[in-house]
Amino acid sequence: LPEDGLEFRDLFLKSCEKADIPTTLLTRDEALNLEPELNSDLLSAVEVPDGSIDPFSLVIENARDAEKHGASFLLHTDVRSIQVDKDKIIGVRAKDHFQGEEHIIDTRYLINATGAWANRFLNLAGLGLDMALSKGSMIITNQRITQRVINRCRRPSDGDILVPNGLVSILGTTSIRLDYVENFEVTSSEVALLMKEISRMIPVIQGTRFIRSYAGIRPLVLPEEKEDDRAISRGFALIDHEKRDGLKNLITVTGGKLITYRLMAEKTSDLLCQKMGIQTSCSTHLKSLPGKGKPCDLKERLKEIRPALGKGGEIICDCEIVGRKELEDSLKKGDLKDLQDILHRTRLAKGTC
Ligand SMILES: Cc1cc2nc3c(=O)[nH]c(=O)nc-3n(C[C@H](O)[C@H](O)[C@H](O)COP(=O)(O)OP(=O)(O)OC[C@H]3O[C@@H](n4cnc5c(N)ncnc54)[C@H](O)[C@@H]3O)c2cc1C
Structure with a gap:
């Protein structure tokens, strides 16, 4: 973006080359063509083979x-x-x-x-x-806004990443030093900061509906005290x-x-x-990661569930295509102790509903 200048972009390109990470330098129009929701003020963009996972x-x-x-x-x-x-x-x-x-x-x-x-x-x-305990907060939109992970091209700071995850997008993050590891929460000032910073990259964020927020603590081992x-x-x-x-x-x-x-x-x-x-x-x-080949996008999940639908099968969560059988199977396992255990295993209710 204009306020970031091009100095960091050039350092980033050089560092990628050193680390053997392929890059493609994109003009403003090329970037907007790939990701129409980007701020049209952008000067240029760098495409890298980034990705996201379902944790x-x-x-x-x-x-x-x-x-x-x-x-x-x-x-x-x-x-x-x-x-x-x-x-x-x-x-x-x-x-x-x-x-x-x-x-x-x-x-x-x-x-x-x-x-x-x-x-x-x-x-x-x-x-x-x-150790240093660094809290980071994230907020989740009710829709997927971009196809790719979008990172602000400047030194790492608050509100510089948007990660698509299935049907939603995750906005992150903050970095706040804590003395404790329990009872930490997302504050309204963090939410405001994330929305402000990320809407510079992706203006549509200003009018987007958010469905959840969460925070985690980065486990940082201290070699020496540093400011950030x-x-x-x-x-x-x-x-x-x-x-x-x-x-x-x-x-x-x-x-x-x-x-x-x-x-x-x-x-x-x-x-x-x-x-x-x-x-x-x-x-x-x-070896390949465990779970390789399991259907993860919705089209594939629907294909998997469809044969059961005609035979009394039922979709319980339309947003995430969770079938009754999958839900019942995970309940039968018996080691699940709270609602989150079920949601984590099936993605039930993790989408817009
Ligand atoms: C905001 C944020 C953004 C991040 N973004 C990224 C990213 O983009 N890319 C990336 O690669 N990494 C990212 N990370 C870092 C990543 O999430 C962590 O490095 C990773 O989760 C650490 O995994 P872990 O298994 O070591 O610890 P954890 O995932 O914290 O697991 C530790 C487990 O130990 C359990 N435990 C604690 N005490 C006990 C006890 N006494 N008995 C039994 N169990 C106990 C806890 O309940 C917990 O389940 C991010 C972290 C945060 C907070």
Whole structure:
């Protein structure tokens, strides 16, 4: 945009070249042709092979894949205490915060992968980790506004990204330093800021209806204090607590970004195997993501559901094409404890309705 100038664009182009990311420089008209809702004041645009994922299915497909390999999950269950015996963790106590059920779990090895909660988790074992907690808020429109992810071409700052996700678009984000990891909320000033900034890129935002907002906390591991949390490294920390604290069977993995999650898992598995004396290296990075090939766009979902419709099948949520059978199947699994568990698995009611 005119107020951003072209200096950052040129730096961005050079950096992409260094990182081997292909770019196409677009004129104003070419950009508007691809994405008609862009602000027509734009000077130029850069097309890169960016993309977005559905985080709900990514997490669930990974969990299902892990279950096939012998893992089990306790939903809505927190580790509340850690039992240490000399230089080893011997067990944890966990509590289901819906049903109150307590679990005592013996541990041969314990991996702390609690994201922004990593320091609080370590406190249970008398340890700690210097982290910055950076809240980011997002708002969701009732319709998909662009076909592509649109990023403002300037140094990272508030309200500089619009991400299409299925039938809706997500506007992000803010960055606010917090001292705590619980009870954080999206404030009205953040919503106003996001709308103001993003409507510079996409003017139609000013008159768009919003259906939801949410916030998350970025787990940033602190190498040193810096002014803006976005400047803190998004690299991840993998800590062998045997080396750092003399606790033999504890590993922490935190920081990073969702985009690096497979690399984080790979390095963590390799470290665990090394500690267990197992020679095999992690191989998941050579395999396709779990869930590959599952229908994700609405046309494909409709095709999948259609055969059941003539035989008493029913669509429960028109916006996200969720069939009665899919909903009943997920209820039958029995491990779901609240409404969000169902919505995350089916996308029921995640759209305009
Ligand atoms: C606003 C925002 C925008 C972002 N945008 C992007 C982006 O565009 N691209 C990108 O790649 N990344 C992005 N990220 C970063 C990404 O979301 C995080 O890096 C990622 O979610 C971290 O994953 P994680 O599994 O380490 O932690 P989390 O996803 O936070 O998972 C940690 C889990 O541990 C659980 N837990 C905590 N304490 C305990 C306990 N005592 N016992 C049991 N369980 C516990 C928590 O409930 C939680 O489920 C963004 C983050 C935010 C906040």
